[in-house]
Amino acid sequence: MTLSELTTLPLRAGAALRNRRFFHPTGVLCAGSVTRLAPEGDGLPLVSGDVTGRLSKGAGTPGGLPDFAGLAWRMTCDADGAHPWDVLTVSSSARVVLHPVASWPAAQYSTLMPLGYRGGVYWLRAQLRTPLAGGLSLDAVRDHLASAPLEFTIEQARGNGGFTNLATLTLDREICDDEPGCDQPFDPTVRSGTDVELLPQWLTTLRKAAYRNSREGRDAGPGSAEGAKL
Template sequence: MMTDRLTLAPVSALVRGAFDAGAHLRHARFFHPRGVRLSGRFRAEPEFTRLFGEGDRATIGRLSKGVGTPGGIPDILGLAFRVLDIDEKPWDFALATTGQRPVARLSLTVARGWDSARFGSLLPYQWDDSDPLWVLAEPDPGLPTSTSLSTLARHVHEHQIGYTISVAGYGPARQTVGHLALRAADPGEHRTDFYDPVLNHPADVALLPRAVQRLRESAYDGSRRGRGVENRETGRVEVDPHR
Protein backbone atom coordinates (compact mmCIF):
# COMPACT_ATOMS: atom_id res chain seq x y z
CA MET A 1 0.00 0.00 0.00
CA MET A 2 2.77 2.43 0.95
CA THR A 3 4.64 1.55 -2.27
CA ASP A 4 1.52 2.34 -4.30
CA ARG A 5 1.23 5.73 -2.64
CA LEU A 6 4.86 6.56 -3.32
CA THR A 7 4.54 5.45 -6.95
CA LEU A 8 1.47 7.61 -7.46
CA ALA A 9 2.85 10.66 -5.65
CA PRO A 10 4.37 12.39 -8.73
CA VAL A 11 1.24 11.74 -10.80
CA SER A 12 -1.00 12.97 -7.98
CA ALA A 13 1.05 16.17 -7.77
CA LEU A 14 0.65 16.76 -11.52
CA VAL A 15 -3.10 16.14 -11.36
CA ARG A 16 -3.47 18.44 -8.36
CA GLY A 17 -1.46 21.18 -10.07
CA ALA A 18 -3.41 20.94 -13.32
CA PHE A 19 -6.78 21.18 -11.59
CA ASP A 20 -5.51 24.00 -9.35
CA ALA A 21 -4.43 26.01 -12.40
CA GLY A 22 -7.60 25.28 -14.33
CA ALA A 23 -9.90 26.24 -11.46
CA HIS A 24 -7.89 29.43 -10.87
CA LEU A 25 -8.29 30.46 -14.50
CA ARG A 26 -12.03 29.74 -14.47
CA HIS A 27 -12.56 31.30 -11.04
CA ALA A 28 -14.74 28.24 -10.45
CA ARG A 29 -14.56 24.47 -10.34
CA PHE A 30 -12.47 22.86 -13.06
CA PHE A 31 -15.54 20.80 -13.96
CA HIS A 32 -19.16 21.56 -13.04
CA PRO A 33 -18.44 25.28 -12.49
CA ARG A 34 -22.10 26.37 -12.18
CA GLY A 35 -24.94 24.63 -10.44
CA VAL A 36 -28.20 24.82 -8.54
CA ARG A 37 -28.16 24.15 -4.80
CA LEU A 38 -30.75 21.77 -3.40
CA SER A 39 -31.82 20.23 -0.12
CA GLY A 40 -34.24 17.51 0.86
CA ARG A 41 -34.51 13.97 2.14
CA PHE A 42 -33.30 10.50 1.28
CA ARG A 43 -35.22 7.40 2.32
CA ALA A 44 -33.44 4.05 2.02
CA GLU A 45 -35.10 0.78 1.18
CA PRO A 46 -35.27 -1.64 4.17
CA GLU A 47 -32.28 -3.73 3.03
CA PHE A 48 -30.09 -0.60 2.97
CA THR A 49 -31.05 0.95 6.30
CA ARG A 50 -27.98 -0.76 7.78
CA LEU A 51 -25.95 1.81 5.82
CA PHE A 52 -28.20 4.90 5.91
CA GLY A 53 -30.47 4.40 8.90
CA GLU A 54 -34.25 4.33 8.89
CA GLY A 55 -36.70 7.03 7.87
CA ASP A 56 -35.97 10.29 6.06
CA ARG A 57 -32.31 11.31 6.13
CA ALA A 58 -31.33 14.95 5.73
CA THR A 59 -29.72 15.66 2.35
CA ILE A 60 -28.12 18.53 0.49
CA GLY A 61 -27.37 18.39 -3.22
CA ARG A 62 -26.32 20.14 -6.38
CA LEU A 63 -27.25 19.75 -10.05
CA SER A 64 -24.69 21.15 -12.47
CA LYS A 65 -23.31 21.27 -15.99
CA GLY A 66 -19.91 19.62 -16.38
CA VAL A 67 -18.37 21.84 -19.05
CA GLY A 68 -20.60 24.82 -18.37
CA THR A 69 -22.18 25.22 -21.82
CA PRO A 70 -24.48 28.26 -22.04
CA GLY A 71 -28.25 28.12 -21.93
CA GLY A 72 -29.84 24.84 -22.91
CA ILE A 73 -26.93 23.55 -24.98
CA PRO A 74 -26.35 19.84 -24.19
CA ASP A 75 -23.63 19.04 -21.67
CA ILE A 76 -22.36 16.35 -19.33
CA LEU A 77 -24.59 16.89 -16.31
CA GLY A 78 -23.80 16.27 -12.66
CA LEU A 79 -25.75 15.24 -9.59
CA ALA A 80 -23.92 15.52 -6.27
CA PHE A 81 -25.54 14.92 -2.91
CA ARG A 82 -24.62 14.40 0.72
CA VAL A 83 -26.66 12.17 2.99
CA LEU A 84 -26.03 11.28 6.62
CA ASP A 85 -25.14 7.64 7.12
CA ILE A 86 -26.33 5.47 10.00
CA ASP A 87 -23.63 7.00 12.25
CA GLU A 88 -24.79 10.56 11.40
CA LYS A 89 -21.64 11.19 9.36
CA PRO A 90 -21.63 12.70 5.84
CA TRP A 91 -21.62 10.35 2.86
CA ASP A 92 -20.97 12.17 -0.43
CA PHE A 93 -21.94 10.99 -3.90
CA ALA A 94 -20.78 12.69 -7.10
CA LEU A 95 -22.56 11.31 -10.17
CA ALA A 96 -22.42 12.34 -13.82
CA THR A 97 -24.41 11.44 -16.90
CA THR A 98 -23.11 8.08 -18.10
CA GLY A 99 -24.25 5.23 -20.27
CA GLN A 100 -26.69 2.88 -18.57
CA ARG A 101 -25.71 -0.49 -20.00
CA PRO A 102 -23.00 -2.38 -18.11
CA VAL A 103 -20.04 -1.45 -20.31
CA ALA A 104 -21.37 2.05 -21.02
CA ARG A 105 -21.40 2.89 -17.29
CA LEU A 106 -17.67 3.55 -17.64
CA SER A 107 -18.19 6.40 -20.11
CA LEU A 108 -19.50 9.94 -19.72
CA THR A 109 -22.40 10.96 -21.95
CA VAL A 110 -23.87 14.26 -23.07
CA ALA A 111 -27.46 14.89 -21.98
CA ARG A 112 -30.02 16.97 -23.86
CA GLY A 113 -32.30 17.68 -20.91
CA TRP A 114 -32.69 17.30 -17.16
CA ASP A 115 -35.68 15.04 -17.78
CA SER A 116 -33.63 12.52 -19.77
CA ALA A 117 -30.40 12.66 -17.73
CA ARG A 118 -29.39 9.29 -16.27
CA PHE A 119 -26.55 9.48 -13.76
CA GLY A 120 -23.89 7.03 -12.65
CA SER A 121 -20.85 6.89 -10.37
CA LEU A 122 -18.53 6.05 -13.32
CA LEU A 123 -16.36 4.02 -10.93
CA PRO A 124 -17.79 1.39 -8.56
CA TYR A 125 -18.19 1.00 -4.81
CA GLN A 126 -17.82 -2.03 -2.59
CA TRP A 127 -19.56 -2.69 0.72
CA ASP A 128 -20.24 -5.79 2.80
CA ASP A 129 -17.60 -7.64 0.72
CA SER A 130 -19.82 -7.22 -2.33
CA ASP A 131 -18.74 -7.36 -5.93
CA PRO A 132 -18.15 -3.89 -7.45
CA LEU A 133 -21.39 -1.89 -7.53
CA TRP A 134 -22.12 1.21 -9.60
CA VAL A 135 -24.43 3.81 -8.04
CA LEU A 136 -27.09 5.03 -10.49
CA ALA A 137 -29.74 7.76 -10.36
CA GLU A 138 -32.84 8.02 -12.54
CA PRO A 139 -35.10 11.11 -12.43
CA ASP A 140 -38.78 11.13 -11.63
CA PRO A 141 -40.98 12.50 -14.45
CA GLY A 142 -41.49 16.21 -14.87
CA LEU A 143 -38.02 17.78 -14.96
CA PRO A 144 -37.21 20.44 -17.60
CA THR A 145 -36.59 19.15 -21.10
CA SER A 146 -33.51 21.35 -21.67
CA THR A 147 -30.21 21.57 -19.79
CA SER A 148 -30.65 25.24 -18.89
CA LEU A 149 -29.62 25.93 -15.29
CA SER A 150 -31.83 28.99 -15.03
CA THR A 151 -34.85 26.95 -16.15
CA LEU A 152 -33.94 24.28 -13.61
CA ALA A 153 -33.56 26.89 -10.85
CA ARG A 154 -37.06 28.24 -11.52
CA HIS A 155 -38.46 24.72 -11.64
CA VAL A 156 -37.07 23.62 -8.26
CA HIS A 157 -38.39 26.78 -6.60
CA GLU A 158 -41.88 25.68 -7.57
CA HIS A 159 -41.65 21.88 -7.62
CA GLN A 160 -40.01 19.08 -5.70
CA ILE A 161 -37.88 16.81 -7.86
CA GLY A 162 -36.88 13.23 -7.21
CA TYR A 163 -34.42 10.51 -8.16
CA THR A 164 -34.47 6.78 -7.67
CA ILE A 165 -31.04 5.68 -6.46
CA SER A 166 -30.01 2.14 -7.33
CA VAL A 167 -26.92 -0.03 -7.60
CA ALA A 168 -25.87 -2.46 -10.30
CA GLY A 169 -23.00 -4.88 -10.68
CA TYR A 170 -21.44 -6.20 -13.87
CA GLY A 171 -24.81 -7.24 -15.30
CA PRO A 172 -27.96 -5.31 -16.23
CA ALA A 173 -29.90 -6.10 -13.03
CA ARG A 174 -30.41 -3.22 -10.61
CA GLN A 175 -31.39 -3.03 -6.96
CA THR A 176 -33.14 0.06 -5.62
CA VAL A 177 -31.26 1.67 -2.73
CA GLY A 178 -33.72 4.45 -1.98
CA HIS A 179 -35.38 7.64 -3.19
CA LEU A 180 -33.98 11.15 -3.18
CA ALA A 181 -36.44 14.06 -2.89
CA LEU A 182 -35.01 17.53 -3.51
CA ARG A 183 -36.14 21.17 -3.65
CA ALA A 184 -34.46 24.56 -3.86
CA ALA A 185 -32.20 25.07 -0.85
CA ASP A 186 -32.82 27.91 1.56
CA PRO A 187 -29.77 30.19 2.12
CA GLY A 188 -28.93 28.73 5.53
CA GLU A 189 -29.16 25.09 4.56
CA HIS A 190 -25.76 24.82 2.84
CA ARG A 191 -22.63 24.84 4.94
CA THR A 192 -20.52 23.62 2.03
CA ASP A 193 -20.67 23.66 -1.74
CA PHE A 194 -18.26 20.86 -2.58
CA TYR A 195 -18.75 17.14 -2.34
CA ASP A 196 -15.89 14.71 -1.85
CA PRO A 197 -16.89 11.05 -2.30
CA VAL A 198 -13.29 9.92 -1.75
CA LEU A 199 -13.06 11.40 1.75
CA ASN A 200 -16.67 11.29 2.89
CA HIS A 201 -17.99 7.75 3.05
CA PRO A 202 -18.41 5.10 5.77
CA ALA A 203 -15.28 3.27 6.89
CA ASP A 204 -16.61 -0.07 5.65
CA VAL A 205 -17.37 1.30 2.18
CA ALA A 206 -14.60 1.39 -0.44
CA LEU A 207 -14.36 3.16 -3.79
CA LEU A 208 -12.68 1.11 -6.50
CA PRO A 209 -10.06 0.95 -7.81
CA ARG A 210 -8.26 2.56 -4.90
CA ALA A 211 -5.34 3.87 -6.99
CA VAL A 212 -7.68 5.76 -9.32
CA GLN A 213 -9.56 7.16 -6.33
CA ARG A 214 -6.33 8.62 -4.94
CA LEU A 215 -5.79 10.45 -8.22
CA ARG A 216 -9.42 11.57 -8.13
CA GLU A 217 -8.88 13.02 -4.66
CA SER A 218 -5.88 14.97 -5.97
CA ALA A 219 -8.14 16.44 -8.65
CA TYR A 220 -10.76 17.46 -6.07
CA ASP A 221 -8.09 19.01 -3.86
CA GLY A 222 -6.52 20.93 -6.75
CA SER A 223 -9.86 22.27 -7.92
CA ARG A 224 -10.73 23.52 -4.42
CA ARG A 225 -7.33 25.15 -3.97
CA GLY A 226 -7.50 26.80 -7.38
CA ARG A 227 -10.74 28.57 -6.59
CA GLY A 228 -9.52 29.43 -3.09
CA VAL A 229 -12.48 28.08 -1.19
CA GLU A 230 -11.49 24.95 0.74
CA ASN A 231 -14.11 24.90 3.53
CA ARG A 232 -15.00 28.57 3.41
CA GLU A 233 -17.94 28.42 1.00
CA THR A 234 -21.14 29.52 2.68
CA GLY A 235 -24.35 31.16 1.59
CA ARG A 236 -26.16 30.65 -1.67
CA VAL A 237 -24.73 30.47 -5.19
CA GLU A 238 -26.74 32.58 -7.60
CA VAL A 239 -27.23 31.02 -11.02
CA ASP A 240 -26.03 33.03 -13.98
CA PRO A 241 -29.21 33.52 -16.08
CA HIS A 242 -27.19 33.10 -19.27
CA ARG A 243 -26.03 29.60 -18.32
Protein backbone atom coordinates in the same frame (compact mmCIF):
# COMPACT_ATOMS: atom_id res chain seq x y z
CA MET B 1 5.03 15.89 -4.44
CA THR B 2 3.25 12.62 -5.32
CA LEU B 3 2.57 11.45 -8.87
CA SER B 4 -1.17 12.05 -8.37
CA GLU B 5 -0.56 15.64 -7.27
CA LEU B 6 1.81 16.27 -10.19
CA THR B 7 -0.60 14.78 -12.72
CA THR B 8 -3.50 16.94 -11.56
CA LEU B 9 -1.65 20.27 -11.20
CA PRO B 10 -3.14 21.60 -14.49
CA LEU B 11 -6.56 21.47 -12.82
CA ARG B 12 -5.36 23.92 -10.19
CA ALA B 13 -4.21 26.34 -12.88
CA GLY B 14 -7.45 25.92 -14.82
CA ALA B 15 -9.61 26.56 -11.76
CA ALA B 16 -7.57 29.65 -10.89
CA LEU B 17 -8.01 31.08 -14.38
CA ARG B 18 -11.76 30.43 -14.36
CA ASN B 19 -12.09 31.63 -10.74
CA ARG B 20 -14.43 28.71 -10.09
CA ARG B 21 -14.23 24.95 -9.71
CA PHE B 22 -12.76 23.08 -12.69
CA PHE B 23 -15.31 20.27 -12.55
CA HIS B 24 -19.02 21.16 -12.76
CA PRO B 25 -18.46 24.90 -12.25
CA THR B 26 -22.12 25.93 -12.37
CA GLY B 27 -24.96 24.41 -10.40
CA VAL B 28 -27.97 24.74 -8.12
CA LEU B 29 -27.58 23.83 -4.45
CA CYS B 30 -30.69 22.20 -2.98
CA ALA B 31 -32.16 20.76 0.20
CA GLY B 32 -34.20 17.58 0.27
CA SER B 33 -34.41 14.05 1.57
CA VAL B 34 -33.68 10.46 0.67
CA THR B 35 -36.08 7.61 1.41
CA ARG B 36 -34.80 4.04 1.41
CA LEU B 37 -36.91 1.56 -0.59
CA ALA B 38 -34.73 -1.55 -0.45
CA PRO B 39 -35.06 -3.86 2.57
CA GLU B 40 -32.72 -3.04 5.44
CA GLY B 41 -29.39 -4.82 5.01
CA ASP B 42 -29.88 -5.33 1.27
CA GLY B 43 -26.80 -3.85 -0.38
CA LEU B 44 -25.40 -0.42 0.39
CA PRO B 45 -26.07 1.08 3.87
CA LEU B 46 -28.11 4.09 2.73
CA VAL B 47 -30.71 5.22 5.28
CA SER B 48 -33.63 7.62 5.04
CA GLY B 49 -32.93 11.21 6.09
CA ASP B 50 -32.28 14.78 5.04
CA VAL B 51 -29.78 15.57 2.30
CA THR B 52 -28.02 18.48 0.67
CA GLY B 53 -27.97 18.12 -3.12
CA ARG B 54 -26.61 19.83 -6.21
CA LEU B 55 -27.53 19.72 -9.90
CA SER B 56 -24.72 20.96 -12.11
CA LYS B 57 -23.29 21.28 -15.60
CA GLY B 58 -19.95 19.57 -16.14
CA ALA B 59 -18.42 22.04 -18.58
CA GLY B 60 -20.57 25.00 -17.57
CA THR B 61 -22.16 25.58 -20.98
CA PRO B 62 -24.54 28.58 -21.00
CA GLY B 63 -28.32 28.45 -20.82
CA GLY B 64 -30.00 25.20 -21.79
CA LEU B 65 -27.20 23.96 -24.06
CA PRO B 66 -26.19 20.29 -23.80
CA ASP B 67 -23.50 19.33 -21.30
CA PHE B 68 -22.54 16.60 -18.88
CA ALA B 69 -25.31 16.65 -16.26
CA GLY B 70 -24.24 16.22 -12.66
CA LEU B 71 -26.19 15.13 -9.59
CA ALA B 72 -24.62 15.11 -6.12
CA TRP B 73 -26.04 14.65 -2.67
CA ARG B 74 -24.70 14.47 0.88
CA MET B 75 -26.12 12.28 3.63
CA THR B 76 -25.13 12.94 7.25
CA CYS B 77 -24.91 9.25 8.21
CA ASP B 78 -25.44 5.69 7.04
CA ALA B 79 -26.62 2.46 8.65
CA ASP B 80 -23.18 1.89 10.19
CA GLY B 81 -22.52 5.25 11.84
CA ALA B 82 -22.64 9.03 11.82
CA HIS B 83 -20.15 9.53 9.00
CA PRO B 84 -21.11 11.93 6.17
CA TRP B 85 -21.51 10.28 2.77
CA ASP B 86 -21.16 12.25 -0.46
CA VAL B 87 -22.39 10.67 -3.69
CA LEU B 88 -21.39 12.26 -7.02
CA THR B 89 -22.98 11.09 -10.25
CA VAL B 90 -22.79 12.30 -13.84
CA SER B 91 -24.66 11.54 -17.05
CA SER B 92 -23.19 8.39 -18.55
CA SER B 93 -23.72 5.27 -20.59
CA ALA B 94 -22.58 1.73 -19.78
CA ARG B 95 -21.90 2.82 -16.17
CA VAL B 96 -18.45 4.29 -16.87
CA VAL B 97 -18.64 6.35 -20.09
CA LEU B 98 -19.35 10.09 -19.78
CA HIS B 99 -22.30 11.06 -21.94
CA PRO B 100 -23.49 14.63 -22.65
CA VAL B 101 -27.26 15.16 -22.62
CA ALA B 102 -29.70 17.79 -23.85
CA SER B 103 -32.04 17.74 -20.81
CA TRP B 104 -32.08 16.74 -17.15
CA PRO B 105 -34.61 13.88 -17.58
CA ALA B 106 -32.56 12.44 -20.46
CA ALA B 107 -29.60 11.75 -18.20
CA GLN B 108 -28.84 8.41 -16.61
CA TYR B 109 -26.58 9.42 -13.74
CA SER B 110 -23.78 7.07 -12.64
CA THR B 111 -21.04 7.19 -10.00
CA LEU B 112 -18.62 6.12 -12.81
CA MET B 113 -16.59 4.30 -10.13
CA PRO B 114 -17.87 1.28 -8.18
CA LEU B 115 -18.29 1.32 -4.41
CA GLY B 116 -16.82 -1.29 -2.11
CA TYR B 117 -18.82 -2.37 0.92
CA ARG B 118 -18.16 -5.34 3.21
CA GLY B 119 -16.56 -7.46 0.53
CA GLY B 120 -19.06 -6.56 -2.19
CA VAL B 121 -18.69 -4.25 -5.17
CA TYR B 122 -21.67 -2.04 -5.99
CA TRP B 123 -22.74 0.51 -8.58
CA LEU B 124 -25.12 3.41 -8.04
CA ARG B 125 -27.18 5.18 -10.67
CA ALA B 126 -29.99 7.73 -10.65
CA GLN B 127 -32.75 8.90 -12.98
CA LEU B 128 -34.92 12.02 -12.77
CA ARG B 129 -38.57 10.98 -12.90
CA THR B 130 -40.04 14.50 -12.73
CA PRO B 131 -40.84 16.06 -16.13
CA LEU B 132 -38.66 19.13 -16.64
CA ALA B 133 -38.62 21.24 -19.80
CA GLY B 134 -36.07 23.87 -20.80
CA GLY B 135 -33.16 21.76 -22.00
CA LEU B 136 -30.22 21.49 -19.64
CA SER B 137 -30.96 24.84 -18.02
CA LEU B 138 -30.13 25.64 -14.40
CA ASP B 139 -32.81 28.34 -14.46
CA ALA B 140 -35.36 25.65 -15.34
CA VAL B 141 -34.27 23.77 -12.21
CA ARG B 142 -34.62 26.89 -10.07
CA ASP B 143 -38.02 27.74 -11.51
CA HIS B 144 -39.33 24.24 -10.88
CA LEU B 145 -38.04 24.09 -7.31
CA ALA B 146 -39.84 27.34 -6.56
CA SER B 147 -43.16 25.49 -6.81
CA ALA B 148 -42.58 21.72 -6.74
CA PRO B 149 -39.90 19.11 -5.86
CA LEU B 150 -37.70 17.10 -8.17
CA GLU B 151 -37.71 13.33 -7.60
CA PHE B 152 -35.03 10.85 -8.60
CA THR B 153 -34.99 7.07 -8.50
CA ILE B 154 -31.76 5.72 -7.00
CA GLU B 155 -30.76 2.19 -7.99
CA GLN B 156 -27.95 -0.15 -6.96
CA ALA B 157 -26.34 -3.16 -8.60
CA ARG B 158 -23.91 -5.66 -7.12
CA GLY B 159 -21.04 -6.44 -9.45
CA ASN B 160 -22.30 -7.10 -12.97
CA GLY B 161 -25.81 -7.86 -11.76
CA GLY B 162 -28.93 -5.95 -12.67
CA PHE B 163 -30.03 -2.73 -11.02
CA THR B 164 -32.76 -2.71 -8.37
CA ASN B 165 -34.46 0.11 -6.49
CA LEU B 166 -32.50 1.43 -3.52
CA ALA B 167 -34.12 4.77 -2.67
CA THR B 168 -35.99 7.86 -3.79
CA LEU B 169 -34.13 11.18 -3.71
CA THR B 170 -36.29 14.30 -3.42
CA LEU B 171 -34.90 17.81 -3.86
CA ASP B 172 -37.50 20.32 -2.75
CA ARG B 173 -35.93 23.78 -2.49
CA GLU B 174 -32.94 25.82 -3.56
CA ILE B 175 -30.62 26.90 -0.77
CA CYS B 176 -27.60 29.16 -0.31
CA ASP B 177 -24.13 27.85 0.45
CA ASP B 178 -24.03 29.64 3.81
CA GLU B 179 -26.79 27.45 5.28
CA PRO B 180 -25.80 24.80 7.87
CA GLY B 181 -24.07 21.79 6.36
CA CYS B 182 -23.28 23.54 3.07
CA ASP B 183 -19.82 24.85 3.89
CA GLN B 184 -17.83 22.10 2.15
CA PRO B 185 -17.74 21.02 -1.52
CA PHE B 186 -19.02 17.54 -2.31
CA ASP B 187 -16.13 15.07 -2.32
CA PRO B 188 -16.68 11.28 -2.14
CA THR B 189 -12.93 10.71 -1.84
CA VAL B 190 -13.09 12.39 1.59
CA ARG B 191 -16.65 11.57 2.70
CA SER B 192 -17.85 8.11 1.64
CA GLY B 193 -19.75 6.90 4.68
CA THR B 194 -18.58 4.65 7.47
CA ASP B 195 -17.45 1.50 5.64
CA VAL B 196 -18.07 2.44 2.00
CA GLU B 197 -15.09 3.16 -0.26
CA LEU B 198 -14.56 4.19 -3.85
CA LEU B 199 -12.83 1.59 -6.02
CA PRO B 200 -10.19 1.07 -7.29
CA GLN B 201 -7.93 2.72 -4.70
CA TRP B 202 -5.38 4.07 -7.20
CA LEU B 203 -8.09 5.92 -9.10
CA THR B 204 -9.55 7.26 -5.85
CA THR B 205 -6.13 8.67 -4.96
CA LEU B 206 -5.88 10.37 -8.36
CA ARG B 207 -9.41 11.72 -8.06
CA LYS B 208 -8.75 13.07 -4.55
CA ALA B 209 -5.72 15.00 -5.85
CA ALA B 210 -7.77 16.33 -8.78
CA TYR B 211 -10.50 17.67 -6.49
CA ARG B 212 -7.97 19.19 -4.11
CA ASN B 213 -6.10 20.98 -6.91
CA SER B 214 -9.37 22.27 -8.34
CA ARG B 215 -10.39 23.69 -4.95
CA GLU B 216 -6.98 25.22 -4.26
CA GLY B 217 -6.80 26.75 -7.72
CA ARG B 218 -10.26 28.27 -7.36
CA ASP B 219 -9.45 29.67 -3.91
CA ALA B 220 -6.22 31.20 -5.25
CA GLY B 221 -7.93 32.91 -8.17
CA PRO B 222 -8.87 36.61 -8.21
CA GLY B 223 -12.12 37.32 -6.39
CA SER B 224 -12.22 33.79 -5.04
CA ALA B 225 -14.10 34.79 -1.91
CA GLU B 226 -17.25 35.23 -3.97
CA GLY B 227 -19.21 32.01 -4.41
CA ALA B 228 -16.28 29.77 -3.58
CA LYS B 229 -18.41 26.87 -2.36
CA LEU B 230 -20.64 26.64 -5.40
